[in-house]
Amino acid sequence: MHEDINIEDGGKNTLSVIVRGTGFLLLVIGLLVSLLTIREALKLYHEPERIERFALAIEKGSNIDKSLSSLRASAIADNRQDETAPATGKSVPESVHNPDNVRVSYFLSWIIVLLLLLLIARIGLAAIKTGGELALYDMQIKRFARMLIRGSGNAGKH
DSSP: OHHHHHHHHHHHHHHHHHHHHHHHHHHHHHHHHHHHHHHHHHHHHHOGGGHHHHHHHHHHHHOHHHHHHHHHHHHHHHHHHHHHSSTTOOOOOTTTTOTTSOOHHHHHHHHHHHHHHHHHHHHHHHHHHHHHHHHTHHHHHHHHHHHHHHHHHHHHHO
């Protein structure tokens, strides 16, 4: 019977070490992910042209800029007809209505990248929180047990 208690204690200790080690590893991974996310956000802040690769990938996959360019061209043509109809006969300069001035894929890529950075940061913070809780698992259990003992002691006095 005494051997069963030793085996049970050994199993609890082994499990406790595994849980705490996993928690510590998860904590370190979460910190690393969070730091890498901050670094990437700072790189995008200092070098906004890095978003171009992502914008080109979006354009290649969706052709959103090409699709919208025909709509822009027809709207520009309608505006030119309306503006040249008055007695002045002057048209608006070509540079103002150049369809290449605005690229929707560029703005869409900024939105997607920022949302992805927020998602990755949230995952990193969740890993840090969970890892910290697992690493401090024994302390939380002991504190909870003390609270239960104090509560049961107070209940017996009343």
